[in-house]
Each structure stands twice: as structure tokens, then as C-alpha cells.
Amino acid sequence: MRRRRCCWNTTSLAGGGWSGARGVSPATRPTCILSAQCRFLNSLGTIFSFISKDVVTKLQIMDQLRSGPQQEHYSSLQAMVAYEVGNQLVDLERRSRHPDSGCRTVLRLHRALRWLQLFLEGVRTSPEDTRTSVLCTDSYNASLATYHPWIIRRAVTVAFCALPTRKVFLESMNVGSSEQAVEMLDEALPFIERVYNISQKLYAEHALLDLP
Numbered sequence: 505m506r507r508r509r510c511c512w513n514t515t516s517l518a519g520g521g522w523s524g525a526r527g528v529s530p531a532t533r534p535t536c537i538l539s540a541q542c543r544f545l546n547s548l549g550t551i552f553s554f555i556s557k558d559v560v561t562k563l564q565i566m567d568q569l570r571s572g573p574q575q576e577h578y579s580s581l582q583a584m585v586a587y588e589v590g591n592q593l594v595d596l597e598r599r600s601r602h603p604d605s606g607c608r609t610v611l612r613l614h615r616a617l618r619w620l621q622l623f624l625e626g627v628r629t630s631p632e633d634t635r636t637s638v639l640c641t642d643s644y645n646a647s648l649a650t651y652h653p654w655i656i657r658r659a660v661t662v663a664f665c666a667l668p669t670r671k672v673f674l675e676s677m678n679v680g681s682s683e684q685a686v687e688m689l690d691e692a693l694p695f696i697e698r699v700y701n702i703s704q705k706l707y708a709e710h711a712l713l714d715l716p
């Protein structure tokens with residue numbers, strides 16, 4: 505049950521506004537997200553630690569904004585966008601004056617959420633003997649890869665080869681058997697999609713989808 509909460513919180517943070525996360529206080533939410541993601545990535549081996557490090561850095565940026573002097577403007581995605589755009593706190597052309605704005609940081613996590621959605625959907629619906637490395641590569645190429653330079657694309661594609669089989673992957677999610685993990689994904693994926701769509705619409709409305 506606790507792990508499921510972390511899953512909801514991950515989706516809330518990445519796209520749909522923080523206020524929707526259920527059952528966990530704002531102070532503990534980032535820690536919960538970090539520990540769930542990092543535990544999972546670390547269980548896949550050290551090669552994934554550089555991915556985990558990037559996620560940690562981005563969550564720390566958001567954590568600082570959420571507890572800083574302007575915290576009232578970071579109570580939801582909508583409030584953050586209104587505040588940062590309205591006060592020219594977002595770099596629109598190149599990353600220079602506001603390299604760690606909330607908008608660009610959340611955008612990176614938002615794009616990663618799309619990868620997660622595609623990947624988990626692939627895991628959920630694929631036959632038992634499917635290689636997760638193939639699912640991961642396909643979902644990465646259809647989402648995050650567009651935004652990554654060649655060197656990162658190459659490194660992560662090699663790293664994906666180290667992913668375990670679909671069955672082992674599902675069991676390492678720690679929600680029980682692989683069948684139970686699929687059931688959990690049935691339940692979680694509509695939330696991920698909903699969160700993704702909300703932030704996609706918000707960012708599109710403000711022309712923020714290509715922030716440098």
C-alpha cells in the first residue's frame with residue numbers, strides 16, 4: 505500500500521500539480537518519491553545511477569522552490585506557470601538567466617513521465633517473454649530521445665540492455681507476483697495518463713513545451 509502511494513505521488517509531482525497527492529504531507533512527498541524511484545533504479549544496477557542522479561537533482565530543485573521564500577507560488581503547476589511566466593522567470597530562448605526555473609525542470613520530468621507511461625503500458629500489455637530492453641528502447645525513442653543529444657541516447661540505449669526480463673522486472677516492483685504488478689499497472693496507468701495530459705495542455709497553452 506505504501507508503495508502505491510509513492511506511485512501516485514510520482515505522477516502528481518511530475519505533471520498534475522502537487523495538491524492532488526493523497527495521504528502524504530508536502531514535506532515528506534519528495535522524500536517518498538526519491539526513495540521509491542532511487543530504490544528501484546538502484547536495484548537495476550549501478551549503470552542506472554546517473555539517471556537516478558538527474559532525477560534527484562531535478563526533484564531537489566522543485567523541493568527548494570516549494571520550501572523557499574516564494575513557496576506560495578509553487579502550490580500547484582498552474583500557480584507556478586502563472587508566477588514564473590508572469591514575472592519573466594523562465595528562459596524562453598536559451599538557458600541563461602533562469603537555468604533552474606520550475607517550468608523547465610518540471611518539463612524534463614513531464615517528458616520523462618511520457619516515457620514512463622509508454623514503457624509501463626508496453627510492460628502491461630506485452631507477452632510474458634518480451635524483453636524489457638526492447639520495450640524500454642521503443643518507449644524511449646518515442647519520447648525522451650527526441651530531447652537528448654547523441655551521446656546520452658547511445659549511453660542509455662546500451663544501459664537498457666542490462667534490464668531484467670519482464671517477469672523479473674514486474675516482481676522487482678515489489679507489489680507481489682508479476683500478475684499482481686500488472687493489476688497495479690492497470691490501476692495506475694490511467695492516473696499517469698491523466699496527469700500527463702493536464703500538464704501537456706497547460707504547457708501547450710503557455711507555449712512552454714520547448715523550453716531550453
Ligand SMILES: CCCCCCCCCCCCC/C=C/[C@@H](O)[C@H](COP(=O)(O)O)NC(=O)CCCCCCCCCCCCCCC
Pocket residue numbers: 541544545554555558559612613615616619640644648656660667677716
Ligand atoms: C526501467 C528503468 C529504466 C530507466 C530509463 C529511463 C529513461 C531514460 C532517461 C535517460 C536520462 C539520461 C540522464 C540525463 C538526462 C538529462 O540530460 C536530461 C536533460 O536534463 P537537462 O535539460 O537539465 O540537462 N534529463 C531528462 O531528460 C530527465 C530524465 C529523467 C529520467 C527519469 C527516469 C525515471 C525512471 C523511473 C523508473 C521507475 C519505474 C517505476 C516502475 C513502477
